[in-house]
Amino acid sequence: MSSSSFRFTLTGTDGAARRGEFATPHGVVQTPAFMPIGTQGAVKAIRHDDLEALGAEIVLGNTYHLYLRPGDELIARRGGLHRFIGWNRPILTDSGGYQVFSLAERRSITEEGAQFQSHLDGSRHLLTPERTVDIQARLGSDIAMVFDECLAYPAERVTAAASMGRSLRWAARCRARLIDIRAGVAQGIKATNFNQAQFGIIQGGVFQDLRRESVEGTVAIGFEGYAIGGLSVGEPAELMYAVAEETAAHLPPEQPRYLMGAGTPTDLVECVARGIDMFDCVIPTRHARNGQLFTSQGRINIKNARYAEDDEPLDPRCGCYTCRHHSRAYLRHLYMAGEMNAAALNTLHNLTFYLDTMRAIRDAIAFRTFETFRQGFLRSASVLPLDS
Amino acid sequence: MSSSSFRFTLTGTDGAARRGEFATPHGVVQTPAFMPIGTQGAVKAIRHDDLEALGAEIVLGNTYHLYLRPGDELIARRGGLHRFIGWNRPILTDSGGYQVFSLAERRSITEEGAQFQSHLDGSRHLLTPERTVDIQARLGSDIAMVFDECLAYPAERVTAAASMGRSLRWAARCRARLIDIRAGVAQGIKATNFNQAQFGIIQGGVFQDLRRESVEGTVAIGFEGYAIGGLSVGEPAELMYAVAEETAAHLPPEQPRYLMGAGTPTDLVECVARGIDMFDCVIPTRHARNGQLFTSQGRINIKNARYAEDDEPLDPRCGCYTCRHHSRAYLRHLYMAGEMNAAALNTLHNLTFYLDTMRAIRDAIAFRTFETFRQGFLRSASVLPLDS
Numbered sequence: 116m117s118s119s120s121f122r123f124t125l126t127g128t129d130g131a132a133r134r135g136e137f138a139t140p141h142g143v144v145q146t147p148a149f150m151p152i153g154t155q156g157a158v159k160a161i162r163h164d165d166l167e168a169l170g171a172e173i174v175l176g177n178t179y180h181l182y183l184r185p186g187d188e189l190i191a192r193r194g195g196l197h198r199f200i201g202w203n204r205p206i207l208t209d210s211g212g213y214q215v216f217s218l219a220e221r222r223s224i225t226e227e228g229a230q231f232q233s234h235l236d237g238s239r240h241l242l243t244p245e246r247t248v249d250i251q252a253r254l255g256s257d258i259a260m261v262f263d264e265c266l267a268y269p270a271e272r273v274t275a276a277a278s279m280g281r282s283l284r285w286a287a288r289c290r291a292r293l294i295d296i297r298a299g300v301a302q303g304i305k306a307t308n309f310n311q312a313q314f315g316i317i318q319g320g321v322f323q324d325l326r327r328e329s330v331e332g333t334v335a336i337g338f339e340g341y342a343i344g345g346l347s348v349g350e351p352a353e354l355m356y357a358v359a360e361e362t363a364a365h366l367p368p369e370q371p372r373y374l375m376g377a378g379t380p381t382d383l384v385e386c387v388a389r390g391i392d393m394f395d396c397v398i399p400t401r402h403a404r405n406g407q408l409f410t411s412q413g414r415i416n417i418k419n420a421r422y423a424e425d426d427e428p429l430d431p432r433c434g435c436y437t438c439r440h441h442s443r444a445y446l447r448h449l450y451m452a453g454e455m456n457a458a459a460l461n462t463l464h465n466l467t468f469y470l471d472t473m474r475a476i477r478d479a480i481a482f483r484t485f486e487t488f489r490q491g492f493l494r495s496a497s498v499l500p501l502d503s
Numbered sequence: 504m505s506s507s508s509f510r511f512t513l514t515g516t517d518g519a520a521r522r523g524e525f526a527t528p529h530g531v532v533q534t535p536a537f538m539p540i541g542t543q544g545a546v547k548a549i550r551h552d553d554l555e556a557l558g559a560e561i562v563l564g565n566t567y568h569l570y571l572r573p574g575d576e577l578i579a580r581r582g583g584l585h586r587f588i589g590w591n592r593p594i595l596t597d598s599g600g601y602q603v604f605s606l607a608e609r610r611s612i613t614e615e616g617a618q619f620q621s622h623l624d625g626s627r628h629l630l631t632p633e634r635t636v637d638i639q640a641r642l643g644s645d646i647a648m649v650f651d652e653c654l655a656y657p658a659e660r661v662t663a664a665a666s667m668g669r670s671l672r673w674a675a676r677c678r679a680r681l682i683d684i685r686a687g688v689a690q691g692i693k694a695t696n697f698n699q700a701q702f703g704i705i706q707g708g709v710f711q712d713l714r715r716e717s718v719e720g721t722v723a724i725g726f727e728g729y730a731i732g733g734l735s736v737g738e739p740a741e742l743m744y745a746v747a748e749e750t751a752a753h754l755p756p757e758q759p760r761y762l763m764g765a766g767t768p769t770d771l772v773e774c775v776a777r778g779i780d781m782f783d784c785v786i787p788t789r790h791a792r793n794g795q796l797f798t799s800q801g802r803i804n805i806k807n808a809r810y811a812e813d814d815e816p817l818d819p820r821c822g823c824y825t826c827r828h829h830s831r832a833y834l835r836h837l838y839m840a841g842e843m844n845a846a847a848l849n850t851l852h853n854l855t856f857y858l859d860t861m862r863a864i865r866d867a868i869a870f871r872t873f874e875t876f877r878q879g880f881l882r883s884a885s886v887l888p889l890d891s
């Protein structure tokens with residue numbers, strides 16, 4: 116097969132906010148969508164069936180982690196990532212670039228690619244654009260990402276420009292490699308999902324003209340969708356919103372736009388308002404394991420002593436298993452006692468909050484009431500800490 | 504209310520094996536029964552709804568842990584342990600004695616009770632027979648256990664005799680205290696389950712005449728049920744079976760018999776064959792977290808490299824979520840990657856194996872085919888390590 120079966124359909128807009136869906140070999144995903152992170156082939160502390168029941172339609176897998184352990188070749192022999200982990204809905208994989216820059220040791224970047232040592236065992240690896248395409252072809256995700264250079268924040272303009280240029284050249288190599296794989300002329304690659312789509316990634320730091328140049332170059336190569344990378348890396352939220360807005364405005368409207376690594380519930384609402392269709396973030400799951408919980412009344416730090424005798428559910432407006440069955444007092448006890456059940460119950464709740472928020476966002480766009488929803492959401496306590 | 508609503512009904516026997524049920528304020532439990540251990544108010548790595556779906560009809564809570572954290576007074580203010588943890592089925596609580604002897608620091612035992620320092624913060628505590636009754640009355644478990652002295656194995660006869668004698672005197676004090684609580688004449692006790700039953704505990708080490716003396720003394724005090732304590736503490740399995748058999752034979756047939764702290768799947772089958780009705784053990788849950796899994800084909804150590812590319816379920820004959828959705832290869836990957844999802848999926852499986860075994864045991868007794876079942880179970884690979 117020489118092309119992807121990936122199809123994005125825009126079903127409605129409200130201002131810059133977009134309501135749509137995309138079709139993949141493993142099913143349809145409604146947008147705007149939030150993708151829980153399943154780093155090592157599992158979203159931490161939650162089962163696949165619970166994720167599905169919560170309405171998660173797509174999860175993200177981390178290529179860097181899966182490449183190092185258990186290995187993309189092993190996963191390909193299992194029939195690909197979906198079969199290996201037993202998740203039958205869509206999967207997006209990143210390219211590994213971000214983890215090489217944030218997690219790996221002794222990395223050195225050249226035009227060829229990134230050399231680094233594994234954070235697990237110190238073993239030496241070289242990831243090139245072509246190799247990250249090959250690895251993702253073996254994993255067989257529904258959406259693969261190109262390999263890009265991750266720029267630290269803040270960065271000088273000259274650094275951002277050079278990095279963006281290299282990412283563009285790497286993107287072209289990634290696309291060429293995928294075309295070879297699709298054509299069956301790539302040697303030694305056992306692709307497990309021939310209908311895999313590939314997204315380009317816009318870079319350019321916080322420099323709007325560099326972002327525009329990156330958009331032009333990336334769209335010229337041509338991908339099934341476009342991500343905005345290099346944000347949510349420490350810059351102020353308002354700056355992230357401004358860059359996302361400007362960049363999104365220049366991307367082709369008929370293709371999905373994915374803001375990588377964002378964000379807080381407020382970030383989701385604000386970036387949907389600026390034309391973003393897809394998000395991924397560790398916040399709901401990682402915060403859950405740290406006892407930081409999102410509720411309609413504000414953020415809760417369950418460790419706080421004020422909850423020791425609080426018989427209320429985490430969020431009286433939430434319908435999740437945790438809120439239907441357990442009190443803040445019990446959840447605090449589990450957390451303080453170091454029970455892993457705390458992580459499981461908290462993860463279930465935080466992901467419910469995120470996925471419910473996405474559902475409300477989609478409904479508001481469909482009914483063309485998104486601006487009202489947004490104002491209400493930002494005014495509500497949802498975004499403020501209840502504990503101070 | 505001046506007595507317990509606890510009722511045990513023997514519905515069938517097959518040799519010494521007994522099929523029955525007991526009624527508690529929170530529902531009926533079919534026997535022989537296995538009680539998963541919910542030490543700190545949660546069975547580790549599994550949700551209450553999953554436990555119920557697996558067929559767990561009763562769980563065990565540890566008084567020592569709950570007394571230290573979050574505290575029995577706090578739990579009583581929440582309405583008792585059932586309401587605090589959101590588990591509406593029966594709960595049995597131990598007396599804390601075993602943990603005082605195995606976990607606490609700087610303990611000293613006198614006729615009055617046990618002084619010790621908390622393993623959590625070094626704080627000093629005195630647990631007397633009366634206090635353990637009070638604590639369990641506040642927790643409001645459906646079955647409370649008397650406070651007994653836990654004898655180390657091996658022990659001299661003279662030590663075992665003295666210890667057994669003290670446990671008998673403590674048992675009498677526990678019963679007297681509960682009678683006062685039931686009569687409403689115990690000061691300062693907010694009992695949260697007025698229909699709480701209380702079980703005596705037979706001691707006497709491995710000395711059959713001491714066990715018989717303990718049975719006589721304990722039955723003379725009179726309890727709703729009788730436990731056999733001081734076994735599964737390191738003695739050979741055959742010795743445990745012999746003591747359990749002899750002791751059970753002298754206990755009143757119209758009341759339930761609970762073998763504390765046992766055991767392996769083989770122990771369950773062998774002790775049911777000797778007249779035991781109830782069991783609790785950390786093995787299925789703790790082994791699960793350590794990657795030791797029970798299957799109909801033998802025990803599996805999921806860390807073993809031979810499972811790295813094994814696409815089969817843990818146990819092809821098992822119908823649990825884990826076996827229906829995941830391969831050994833995936834479970835090994837999760838374990839090796841340190842994902843807590845491994846603990847959750849493994850716990851679900853091991854508890855399924857235990858609770859399915861108990862169901863098969865109950866059916867075999869009801870159909871009077873228990874001896875055939877037992878021989879088949881012992882011949883099967885179930886009890887042997889698949890890995891060696």
